[in-house]
Amino acid sequence: MTTATAVADRRPIPQLNHSLTAARLPRWAPAGVAGAAIALGCAIGVGAGLKSHLQWGLIAALLFVVISFGLSAKVEGTRQAKDRLATSMIWVAFILAVIPLASLLFYTVQQGIGVVNGDFLTHSMRGVVAASGPGGGIYHALVGTLQQVGLATAMAAPVGLFTAVYLVEYGRGTLAKVVTFFVDVMTGIPSIVAGLFVLSVWNIALGFQYSGFSGSLALAILMMPVVVRSTEEMLKLVPNELREASYALGVPRWKTILWIVLPTAIGGITTGVMLAIARIAGETAPVMMLVGVWDSINANPFVGSQESLPVFIWQQYSQVNDQYGYARAWGAALVLIALVMGLNLIARGIARWRSPKSGH
Amino acid sequence: MTSSPPPDFSTSEPPPSAPKGQVSAEQPKQSSLKGNSRLGDGLFFGLSAGSGILLLAIMAAIAAFLIWRSGIAISKDQTNFFTTFGWDPDNILKPSFGIAVLAFGTVVSAGIAMVIAVPIAIGIALFISHYAPRRIAQPFAYLVDLLAAIPSIIYGLWGALFLVPHLNGLNSWLNDYLGWTYVFKLSQSGAPARSLFTVGILLAIMVLPIITAVSREVFRQVPRMHEEAALALGATRWEMIRTAVLPFGRPGIISASMLGLGRALGETIAVATVLSSSSVLSLHILDAQGGTFAQNIAAKFGEAGSLGKDALMAAGLVLFVITLLVNGAARLIIARRKEYSGANA
């Protein structure tokens, strides 16, 4: 009880300013500064004769960050200024991300929307001379992509999830270390190396022919590390007290993992799996090598070549290489993006349905 | 002391239910401490460990495959594999190939991508998790995910047809004002900006959604009570983020960045479409020179002979090792503060 008296000899705490209404910038300040920065950016751009509008934007962004920081530092003090700096940088980051995103999307939609119609979505390229004119469609490629990505996901997602579960929930020994080590290496495999590996083992050594399935083997290899690592991170953040609460109810570990840990992390896990799907859905090189190309519908992923959307895009761009080829390529790209986004939405819907209820 | 259970207990799992709840009349309950939950647990553990082992086996097989093929190639290389610039493995008279240019280009372009993408991605992730009004945050999160859905080849085309022309101005500007740094010097002005620098920017855009998405999910997991603890100490929003959110998310950010880096290191078609590759190692990163491992594989694979393919595998192996070193370093950083894990909150 004597210890408590130690507080009595309070040292002077340095400059803790205790005024509630420190001078603040008006609410419209950020907007005003943004406007001024943009105007200045354009002025400098014109004045210095900078051709690229990108530079104008960068200058404006920089000005915005600097001016709001300076202004705030002068009026509100350094802590507020730093807060504003962070806020404005985060907004700039947001805008920086929007530019390429908008540009890419605009570009793709603009180039691709012209060909995307019912015929395009329901026909294959069979009997169409791609280089001579329009016509044909991507149905065969759509089928191929869905099947290959579906098969790859069916193989890689469970393996990836379980591996992450192993690493977070069970793994402490050497095996865990070794698995971690290899997952890390796996993240950097160029897709073509994965393709070559499958080619050498599955197609050459074991003698299997072209098929959608052998392509999905390579895709699964590419998908696994993304699933493992993102899931691992999410599982690590599940509070231990929840696991303990479950154990204390006499719930076995596996049920705890399945019904308490995984649902708590489901949002993040979904994101990880979707990222992985997005990544493999756009792969070209290994698919070309293992699945081949096929201008007709082949709904059997286990026998014979199939087309896939990225390969279709690649062919239309690099080989057909005329206005019709370009149009088909962009149209297919548009469909591919929409496809992945659709899957993403569905997955999120499912995840939200089972995800943590809000609350503090 | 022996712990063998009484025989009459040994068969059944304790009936878990009490139809009328615990305040109801007593119910005879059987119980044994040697329940059969080990079966489910064993199975689940088996599945988990089995998956880990399967993954390990695949990777070990790939590694072995690469090492084997590399061995063949390197033994036939007439020049030093690590210092040679050119790539001519199928030359019957004098097979000669080396990774100097490729390693440089890969590391530089991925490095640029990381330097640009990581801060921006963290910024966007924070924007979504802590800054944006909820109504904007959700749709914007979807939009960023959309970036991940764009196939590499489209990035390549967009990069070559849109990004490069728009970067030409920036390039000469950098040369004019930062040329003295040597790094930003442009050897040939006026040429399209199809350089490692541009590739770095493109890769940054490509890895952005990966890093953003994973970081965003991590930031969302920060327990509210820690954020409140920081706010109650009089932290501004940014200080709260620095005190409670970023340290909590640190391992997650690092992992996310490693995932992004993996993609940047291994990206093939987009780089091949944008980069003007050559066997010149130029320290001026704005110059349209250089190459990356994956780009080189794409460019050389189609026409490669058998030694040529092995040589490409040898390059792939080096990329493996690079990936490994970077990831190892990241793991070390994370492990150092393991006992400060957010899960102990």
Next chain:
Amino acid sequence: MAKRIDVSGLSAYYGGTKAIEDISMTVEPRSVTAFIGPSGCGKSTFLRTLNRMHEVIPGARVEGKVLLDDENLYGAGVDPVAVRRTVGMVFQRPNPFPTMSIYENVVAGLKLAGVKKKSVLDGVVESSLKGANLWNEVKDRLNKPGAGLSGGQQQRLCIARAIAVEPEVLLMDEPCSALDPISTLAIEDLIGELKERFTIVIVTHNMQQAARVSDRTAFFNLAGVGQPGKLVELDDTQRIFSNPSVQATEDYISGRFG
């Protein structure tokens, strides 16, 4: 049903540090045993060794024996899951499952044990929540998230969750510390009821509570900072509060409520 707990020579470690040392005691069935002692003396740690929850902390380990009706919890072949099903626990800090509604939180243990029948579950939810004195406050929002409750409500929810699976022994780590007197009373009443059938161990900092609800009281203490905690004495509650045999116990109790 209710079981006797016999602890002998039990020590528990966190990594290299010994948190409690050489504890031996008997907890009688159909009775309430209270653990008291200064903060950090190892009450929670000891409590967690009684249902093998201690070992879930990485690096934590236990030495010694805990007999539950002659069966050593730490014996070979003993399934910790079965132990925890038999020996339930309420934690010091309320921890409802964030992904679950109030209803789901209560039936979590049952559901995961395979009980599916809606009517059974409904009954359990109502009786458990009533037992934890929470029913009236939440009966209209059973499908709302459990995390949106006040601190005290959360703690009562966790108590309801623990009693819903009807363990034979119930360990409670300061179950009432976040509760107002009314809820505290309700919980104490509940404890009084439960002890008819179960063995109950409760950690509390509230001497009066210990005096009110427990039949026997164990006093823990630690010799000094960095030293492991030890059991000082265990005796009938009345004795402990009126005439403890060890001076330290007397000091501790009277130091506050003298």
Next chain:
Amino acid sequence: MAKRIDVSGLSAYYGGTKAIEDISMTVEPRSVTAFIGPSGCGKSTFLRTLNRMHEVIPGARVEGKVLLDDENLYGAGVDPVAVRRTVGMVFQRPNPFPTMSIYENVVAGLKLAGVKKKSVLDGVVESSLKGANLWNEVKDRLNKPGAGLSGGQQQRLCIARAIAVEPEVLLMDEPCSALDPISTLAIEDLIGELKERFTIVIVTHNMQQAARVSDRTAFFNLAGVGQPGKLVELDDTQRIFSNPSVQATEDYISGRFG
């Protein structure tokens, strides 16, 4: 230094639900005011409106006025950050930063305020931890994670963290609920000292604690389930415990400790 708090017509909402309604009261400077009342009646909610922590919950909002020495916390141009710097808070559930060591936890607030000098920080760590009666237990492991402490230790760590920045008003939400009597006594002593200079508000379920430490006591209650909580009466502690003017208060207090 110490400030008077004047609340008038304050209501607080979680989304569409009103949690507390039309509360008006005055908290005197250099005094301790205790809030008592049944669980879920809105004590924590009200406490959090006093330093604008309520509004950080998504969808939460406040109506009414809180004057701090004539300055309305909810007035235009008031910076919530400045408010919280002036009005410190200890939460109901201990929440040390898991990513920080014990030392870093204590100085977190000061570091934010820009204090960097090691000697100053060292001094503050020692005096704050001593004030929270934790120093002896942790002085040898200041660099260990704060999350590896016992429940009571964690709560004392949070108290140390809050007093380290020397706020002018200190809000404490059941600060002692996880503490043993010795630590509780230490905290109560600390409160006694702090009130010489600061304004202190404490939520407690422990009537005796309210009686011991507070100068004035406010009793909150709610008319029924789903109804918002209200202030029933606020008076000198002695009056409240001996002769409350409202029957409900008397019932609540005597119902338990009569």
Next chain:
Amino acid sequence: ACGSDNNTTASTSPASGGSSAAAISCASKQASLMGAGSTAQGNAVDVWKAAYGTACSGTQISYNGVGSGAGVAQFNQGKVAFAGTDFALKSTDVDASKQVCTGGGQAIDLPMVAGLVSIVFNVQGVDHLTLDGPTTAKIFDGQITTWNDPAIATLNPGVTLPSAPIQTFHRSDDSGTTYNLTSYFAKTSGGAWTAPASKTWAGKGGQSANGSAGVSAQIKQVPNSIGYVELSYAQNNSLKSASIKTGASKPVDPTAANAAITLGNSTVVGTGNDLALQLDYGTSAENAYPIVLVTYEIACDKGNKADTLDSLKSFFNYMASDSGQQAIASKGYVPMPSAISTKVKAAIGNLS
């Protein structure tokens, strides 16, 4: 299930080979045919398979443009029935093929698709450009760096050339196109091009781009640029092509007819059924365009897979037929002179 392979209504322009369906005699035993290899002949096979597929609906053909080397490798792994390659087989490839070609057979080269390499440029105000071997080689080797260089000016009297620096573009991937261009340089540059002919680019300076598509895109986009692509890419992208000054009386335009003259003068260097050709890059014959290329189909002379042999021969016959060769002419290819195609037809007849 809701998709359709039937494009007769969807396609506004029916397969252009459709009219020649009469020339196609379907295999008695129809099977799917897979081929892989050279990208240069990709569009030709595309045309053929469309026409052939219309006539013989039981035979489905796919062709995977993975590159000549990879195509030959896949052929030697038995993954495809035929391969397309820009280079005649090397002896090691032939040896390897003996594994797949059962019964003592081996792989042979059948010249089936011919083309030409255009030197494409994008210089404002310049519509016609004439170049010769040494000048072109020097431009691509970085020895001539501005458009108004005297060497270029001398070849183009009356043309106003800008003083801008020349932006050269070459292929970043290994390519038959590069091989043919550098073969031309090796023969005609008079020592300006020091490296041997190679599918890997060996010149100095300039920028590289991936594939003919990549090069075309750059030429289109970058002012004052020059590069080289197959004729079809030049046509598809509306790029201007330079005429080549050979020893002939006047510069030769890059047209299919002019390339056919050079091809007609080439000699067969293969033995037996192998019809590997030697092209004369140094030709000075009138109207003979020197930078030509030939791509081969690879099949086994004996020991082709029994179930695909019929279809293979039938398809090859159509490819080599006059109507087949005419069908690809409009796509920027050069119909094979009859001197060669006669030999090819004979060789196809001998396949077993």
